[in-house]
Amino acid sequence: MGNELIQKINVLQNQLNIQLASRYEHKIDNQLTAKQVLLLELIRIGVTSTKDLASHLNISTSAVSQLLNKLESKEYIVRSINKENRREIILKLATKGELYFDELQMLEDEINHNVYGQLPLEDLKHLVRILGKLNAIVEGE
Structure with missing residues (x-):
């Protein structure tokens, strides 16, 4: 059953x-792969060391470097050297990267309004509760 x-x-x-x-x-x-989007998300929330990015994505630091190279060549991110610690590279979203998230938010708002907005409040509360439980199960694994 x-x-x-x-x-x-x-x-x-x-x-x-x-x-x-x-x-x-x-x-x-x-233009972006799923891993590139995840990498952009992490950079957006402030994860900027190659080691930390690799850890979050469960990939090697060389794979992160390759992804960063592609994102930089596509003008989604900007890399610069920290003037206080020259061994440290600072990663930031470029204008195109920021625009990507602005457009994504507008799309999400549209979907929320046109799709989820059609559900009764009680159904939305149940969905939140269930998704929360599923996330907790996955996090606990």
Whole structure:
């Protein structure tokens, strides 16, 4: 019984993701890979050492360097040397990187309004509770 419900949840979740992607795909910057987006997210929230980025993404520091090179060449980030500690590199979002997150927020607002906004408040509360529990389970693993 439980397995059938979980399979149904997976199917419905996949269907929702596919429908959202096809409906809003034209509004998303498709130049970036998933790992590049995660890296930008981390830089945006202040994680800027190559070692810390590698740890968060569970990849090697050389892989992080390659991702940073691509993001810099695509003008999403800016690297500079810390004048107080010349061995330290400062990573910041470039204008294009900041614009990416502005557009993402507008898209999220649109989806929230057009999709989640159609649900009754009680359903939204249940969804938050359930997603919170799922996140706690994954974090505990």
